[in-house]
Amino acid sequence: MNRINVCLSTDDNYVKYASNVILSALSNKNPDDEYKFYILHSSLSDESKKILESYDGVELCPVDSANYAPYFNNSACPHVALPTLYRLSLPSILSEVDRVLYLDCDLIVLKSLAEFFSTELLENQYAACVPDSCYKGHMKRMGMEDNGINFYFNAGVCLFDLAKMRRDNIEEKLFDYLKSNFKNLLFSDQDVLNNVLKGKVKQMDEKYNFISPNFYFSNEKDVVIAHFAGIKPWQIGFYNVYRELFWKYLSMTELGKTKELQAQKRKVLFMHKWFCQILWHIKMYPLFFFRKRRLNDFMRIVKKSEY
Ligand SMILES: [Mn+2]
Incomplete structure (x- = not known):
């Protein structure tokens, strides 16, 4: 053991x-x-x-x-x-x-x-x-x-x-x-x-202790601990590749199953989805000052509709 x-x-x-x-x-x-x-x-x-x-x-x-x-x-x-x-x-x-x-x-x-x-x-x-x-x-x-x-x-x-x-x-x-x-x-x-x-x-x-910034969409790294040191995954405006995993585990906990948190989850993920779609359709993404690499990760995922 x-x-x-x-x-x-x-x-x-x-x-x-x-x-x-x-x-x-x-x-x-x-x-x-x-x-x-x-x-x-x-x-x-x-x-x-x-x-x-x-x-x-x-x-x-x-x-x-x-x-x-x-x-x-x-x-x-x-x-x-x-x-x-x-x-x-x-x-x-x-x-x-x-x-x-x-x-x-x-x-x-x-x-x-x-x-x-x-x-x-x-x-x-x-x-x-x-x-x-x-x-x-x-x-x-x-x-x-x-x-x-x-x-x-x-x-x-x-x-x-x-x-x-x-x-x-x-x-x-x-x-x-x-x-x-x-x-x-x-x-x-x-x-x-x-x-x-x-x-x-x-x-x-x-x-x-991988501190992924907001707008981080790559999942190529070998990560043991994903730490959300800035904006939190339960806050609206969190756009990050780990959002689904965060809610997956949270939904397994006693408190994560409450109506309140499930509603928050839907709100955050819904905003995420629409944010990605709107950016893609009106091609506004350069306004968001993505680093080039991060932009590429983002576009790849949007194209594959993985969001
Ligand atoms: Mn912290």
Whole structure:
């Protein structure tokens, strides 16, 4: 058996998307993968707890949100919610766990995570992550030296070596940095992790945290995790090759079957279909500043009527 520890943090609003991550991972696991899902939460309703606990391998981990609230600042990123900060305390919350893969709730898992989970880290590395989109700009902003070792990572997918982090008191360092800088952080805990773990993170292939932009229509890449870091698949205006898969898994979850979400699904997919048709018929697509490659992918799919 391949034990794979995954951690998510959620509130009541995101339980449906957390369920989606869990069900997409379980649907695409290898036969000998055994998932364990640790769910960090502070005040989930009994109904949410029941839903999450109905999935294989789920363990709920209560967290006291009062410890984080004073340092939460999402002015730059209004869609970021307080539970994102819980991941800074993973070494102490999951005190019995030596290694965990932290996942955001705005993503789907398309393949087994076994290979990623067993990634070997160097002695001085605490985590394995994928560079964020536009990471050079972030490095400049954070004053990170571009020495071939440093890179600004997206913290939506992080493999953490918790045993090593406990050994070296990394959690304390993360909190010290958060407390003295939270007012000026553009990307809250992602900036904290990037600063404190600078130079001590293994760089992974983008397939493990593939952040596809809106208007992304290619399906040629070998993607393990598709992460929707900008516009979300449940929002109108999301035009992306992963939309069908996202709704496929979401419709398998308890909350995804509700009338409300099914109506939202129809609305989003309907808008998508009409957007593609209108663009094609009135040939307005150059107005949308597609990159040439992306435009070609898009036209190929429109022509094949795959939308
Ligand atoms: Mn995310």
